[in-house]
Amino acid sequence: MSLDPKIAGTVHVVDDDKAYLQSLLGLMKSVGYRAEGHANAVDFLREWRPGDAGCVITDMRMPQMSGIELLQHLRHDGMDIPVILVSAYATVAAGVRAMKLGALDFLEKPVDEQTLLDLVNKAVKYEWLRRTNQAKRDLLQDRLGLLSDRERQVLRSILGGLPNRDIAHLMGISPKTVDTYRSRILDKTGTGRMDVLCREIQEYQIIICNDPAA
Incomplete structure (x- = not known):
């Protein structure tokens, strides 16, 4: 075509x-x-x-x-x-x-x-x-830069395959708070679904750092 x-x-x-x-x-x-x-x-x-x-x-x-x-x-x-x-x-x-x-x-x-x-x-x-892929990667990178340190920590844990309960224990917060962070991550990145976001991060080989400028 x-x-x-x-x-x-x-x-x-x-x-x-x-x-x-x-x-x-x-x-x-x-x-x-x-x-x-x-x-x-x-x-x-x-x-x-x-x-x-x-x-x-x-x-x-x-x-x-x-x-x-x-x-x-x-x-x-x-x-x-x-x-x-x-x-x-x-x-x-x-x-x-x-x-x-x-x-x-x-x-x-x-x-x-x-x-x-x-x-x-x-x-x-x-x-x-x-x-097109470079433009999409740049946009996602910019949106990930809007995440707070705690939101990036949650996202890294999700990418590492940890369930909410383990993330909550690791960060010293409740599973409900983890859910709140997950919702904020999806809102800020505009992806709507966590599995889609994780797939795009892996596809574009984006590294989630503590410092978004790093």
Whole structure:
């Protein structure tokens, strides 16, 4: 299933072959993607807005900076945008190197249009899901920061599998007070159910500290 192009971000095409660049831009736009062309990797880095959603299709051999060097630059700077490399001079060694650097795929020119479109769809879906999950994690982290020290202690105990009675004994409070803390935790995090909250904390690998700033 294709991702709605309205939320897919921008497909950036980087190629010093003007005719091929225009061809790929036309292909992307024909299926509804927003697409931007860049004559070389240096231009792309100057024109690209880091943080924008989407993906990159880049030629392997270009003046000033190769596609591999562009991929290295992005990964070195912590940019996880999906990258698809294409080349008329594809070799096994180049493909292996590209994949080790985190390329989504490495295609030989002339590329099969449907294969490329399938890869772009895969790339933008991956990027959208990654960003969506990061946004959800950040929101949950912010809400967990609203918990008091005692509420965090209760939550850590729940995550550790302790029943209310044991939590009450550990904290020197009544089971009814534990229930009150549980309700406050759910209210502040907006999750509604403790099992859902615990699953999200584990899924997003969030550590519940005494000090929310820690």
